[in-house]
Each structure stands twice: as C-alpha cells, then as structure tokens.
Amino acid sequence: MIIKNIINKNILRQSGYLAPQETGAVKLDANENPFPLQEPLKKKLLKEMGGVIFNRYPEAGAPMLREKFARYFGVKKDMVLLGNGSDELIQLLCLTLKGKISGVMVPVPTFSMYKIISINTGNKIMEIPLDKDFDLDFDAMRRKIKPTFPALIFLSYPNSPTGNLFNRGKIEALIKKTPGVVVIDEAYADFSGQSLLPLLKKYKNLIFLKTLSKAGLASMRLGFLIGNKEIVAQLDKVRLPYNINCLSQIAADFFLENRQEFRAQSAKIIKNREILYRKMKKINSITPYPSRANFIFFSCAFDSDRIYEKLAAAGILVKNLNSGLTRNCMRVTVGTRKENEAFLNNLEKAISELGA
Ligand SMILES: Cc1ncc(COP(=O)(O)O)c(C=O)c1O
Incomplete structure (x- = not known):
C-alpha cells in the first residue's frame, strides 16, 4: 500500500x-480562561458527575440542554445545535453546506481552523486580506463573491488573532451580498460586550457560533451553533448522534447554574x-x-x-x-x-x- x-x-x-x-x-x-474553578464549585460539579451511568450512551442530541441554551441565547429550541467545541460545528458546516454553490471565504489573518477544516472537508478556500486597520476589505470580498459564490463566509467577532470587532455595516452588507451563509463566530463575545445575535431576526442566511471554552470550561468541549431552523435541521442529520458526552452535558448545565x-x-x-x-x-x-x-x-x-x-x-x-x-x-x-x-x-x- x-x-x-x-x-x-x-x-x-x-x-x-x-x-x-x-x-x-x-x-x-x-486563549483559555486562566482561573481554575474554585474548590467548592469543583466539588459540586464532580459530585454531579459521580451520578453518570458509565455503561450507557449519553442522551443523543442533548434535547434538554438544547432547550436550556436556546432560552439562554433568547432563541427557539430548533435554532440551536450543540457541538464538541465550536471546532466540531465548523466542521459540520463545511461538510453540509456543499450544494450547487460551495467553498469557503475568510478574511485573513483569522482563526486558523477555518482554513484547516475547509481543506480537510474538500472545500476550496478563498482568503481575503483585512485592510490596514484589520477591518474587512468589503470591496475585495464583494469582488470575489461574484465569480466564486462561496457557500460559507466565516467571520470571527472579535477576530482572532487581531482582537478587533469588524465594522457592523460591512458585515451586514456581506450578509446581503452573499448567495451563501455568513457565520459569525462569537467565541470571544464575553470580552467584547457586543453580540450581533439580534441580527438573526433580520437575516435567514446567518449563523452564530458560541463556545464555553473561553469562559472557563475548555476541557469540556462545548460549542453552540445558532441559526435558521431549516439549516439547523440539515446540519443535525450530519451531526454524530452522541457528540456531547455525559460529563460535558453535566458541565453545560453547571455553567448555566453558575453563570x-x-x-x-x-x-x-x-x-x-x-x-x-x-x-x-x-x-x-x-x-x-x-x-x-x-x-x-x-x-x-x-x-x-x-x-x-x-x-x-x-x-x-x-x-x-x-x-x-x-x-x-x-x-x-x-x-x-x-x-x-x-x-x-x-x-x-x-x-x-x-x-x-
Ligand atoms: C475564533 C475561534 N473560534 C472557535 C474556537 C474554538 O473553540 P472551541 O474550543 O469551542 O472548539 C477558537 C479557539 O481558539 C477561536 O479562536
């Protein structure tokens, strides 16, 4: 061989x-949270984890958690998917959003996994440099959308590694311009005090990613995808049935109780x-x-x-x-x-x- x-x-x-x-x-x-969980809280979490039935599969799709986090994000249950970190959800998007139009566009520099996952899932990747202020170069992106028709545009908001928030007007113009979906990755939103989540009411071709990794639970691998329920339903077919293990499900509940x-x-x-x-x-x-x-x-x-x-x-x-x-x-x-x-x-x- x-x-x-x-x-x-x-x-x-x-x-x-x-x-x-x-x-x-x-x-x-x-980019982890440097503060370990305080001892009494850690004990409480470990006690809850002690109740896990180890010989049984976790609850597939974690429906209760989906509902709780939907409430937390202020959206309907069928608009939310849980992932093994948001990395898994990026992979799910790259695997699923490949129809008549396909391919991924990203501004660069940005989170390196967008490119790695795009390539590993057989997608073409288009990288458009940010402008001198690290903002989106809307004209350059618009020019590339026309001939290439990407199915996905990933925007990290704030952007990693540059740390800034892209101009909101440019983001909305991109959402309007693209024939595909814009994914706004709010992995760092806890530190920016800004979220574009309310835009979900305005646009159907918009998806958000969130994670608990930066808030202090990186070890538990918990990510969330929020968006149009028709797209979420298709993504749910590709998601592996038991992608959130029992310990992570308990940790997700624990996060909500101790937010x-x-x-x-x-x-x-x-x-x-x-x-x-x-x-x-x-x-x-x-x-x-x-x-x-x-x-x-x-x-x-x-x-x-x-x-x-x-x-x-x-x-x-x-x-x-x-x-x-x-x-x-x-x-x-x-x-x-x-x-x-x-x-x-x-x-x-x-x-x-x-x-x-
Ligand atoms: C912009 C961005 N999105 C997603 C992730 C990955 O998050 P998770 O740990 O939920 O897979 C990171 C991790 O550093 C990131 O910087």
Whole structure:
C-alpha cells in the first residue's frame, strides 16, 4: 500500500495543527480562561458527575440542554445545535453546506481552523486580506463573491488573532451580498460586550457560533451553533448522534447554574487585559493593538522567533504568528496578574538581551 496514493493530496501537504502541551509553563498561547474553578464549585460539579451511568450512551442530541441554551441565547429550541467545541460545528458546516454553490471565504489573518477544516472537508478556500486597520476589505470580498459564490463566509467577532470587532455595516452588507451563509463566530463575545445575535431576526442566511471554552470550561468541549431552523435541521442529520458526552452535558448545565461565577471571571480578565495593554504600550520595539477579546495581538520591530524562543526558555508560552501577513507578530492571552507580570518582565528582558 502506498500512503500517498490513498490520502487526499491536500491533507498530505499539511503539517497538522500544532497545540503545544507544556506542563509547568505560563500558558498564554491558547486563549483559555486562566482561573481554575474554585474548590467548592469543583466539588459540586464532580459530585454531579459521580451520578453518570458509565455503561450507557449519553442522551443523543442533548434535547434538554438544547432547550436550556436556546432560552439562554433568547432563541427557539430548533435554532440551536450543540457541538464538541465550536471546532466540531465548523466542521459540520463545511461538510453540509456543499450544494450547487460551495467553498469557503475568510478574511485573513483569522482563526486558523477555518482554513484547516475547509481543506480537510474538500472545500476550496478563498482568503481575503483585512485592510490596514484589520477591518474587512468589503470591496475585495464583494469582488470575489461574484465569480466564486462561496457557500460559507466565516467571520470571527472579535477576530482572532487581531482582537478587533469588524465594522457592523460591512458585515451586514456581506450578509446581503452573499448567495451563501455568513457565520459569525462569537467565541470571544464575553470580552467584547457586543453580540450581533439580534441580527438573526433580520437575516435567514446567518449563523452564530458560541463556545464555553473561553469562559472557563475548555476541557469540556462545548460549542453552540445558532441559526435558521431549516439549516439547523440539515446540519443535525450530519451531526454524530452522541457528540456531547455525559460529563460535558453535566458541565453545560453547571455553567448555566453558575453563570454569575463565570461572568465575574470574564470581568476580571477584561480588567487584566486593559492593564496588560497599557504596560505593553510602554515597551520599546513592540506595538500592541487594542483588543476586545481575552488576548492581545502585537507586532515586533524585529524577528519575533527570537523573542518567542527566549520567552519559551523562560517558561512563558505565547502564540508566535511569524509568517505571511502576520510576519513578526505574536498573540498573548490575558492571564492572571501574576502571569501577565511574568510575561511582561521576560518580554522586556528578551528585548534588551537581543539589543532590539
Ligand atoms: C475564533 C475561534 N473560534 C472557535 C474556537 C474554538 O473553540 P472551541 O474550543 O469551542 O472548539 C477558537 C479557539 O481558539 C477561536 O479562536
């Protein structure tokens, strides 16, 4: 058997998604919530998980949760789907929305999984660079919609890695212009205080993605898709029956019961973000950009690989984005105050050692 004869060439060509799992590191590379669950709450959750019947399948499609989260998002039950993280829902969209028109359009730079999943599901991907303010280049996108007719346009709102919110007028113009669906990924909406969810009342070709990963339950892999019930019904046929395991279903309920706690943590992260941004602005040779998410995007006036290596050697893990449009750029997740201080101190030290 010759592997290259049986594997799709677009998959063979890829190096695969890299998710470093460093232990003991100050982990500021994956946009997680830095605060662990408080002990009494953790005990409560584990007690509930103790009641799981391990030899039985979980409830298929999690209908009760669908209803509860529909209420939480202020929509009808048949407008919601749960996923094994929003990554799974991106995959579900890419697998299902392939009719007479197909293909995926994304502004770049953006969340890398849109491209990876598009390619892995046999979709053509069109990447349109953002403008100099990291906003959508509406004219360039409009020009490409006409000849290519993409079935999906993914917009991260706020955008990762740049941290900004795209102009709402441009988003609405895209929704009106495209023959396909616009997916607004609100993974970081807890930190922006902005949601475009009310637009669901206005447009039928609109889908939203949400996740509990950034709020503090990344380990439980819980994502949500919200949109037009006719599209949701088709997606539901492609969804694997038991995609949300029992422990995750319990954790989702737990989130709703303790939403104040998670909200308070997000508020703390927003405060820490502003302090971190102000301090980063004072450091020579880097330019941080304002952020509406739980991370800060910054460019370096020199080779960011060298800074990345020095930070990693000191146990500080950030996301190095040094290629293409994000040459010499990095993204740092907002951590606890102590973690942010460790990052700032080591960043300044690395810059001075490099004489930059
Ligand atoms: C824009 C965006 N969407 C989705 C995700 C993935 O979320 P989940 O953990 O729910 O799969 C991420 C993760 O970093 C993200 O940045």
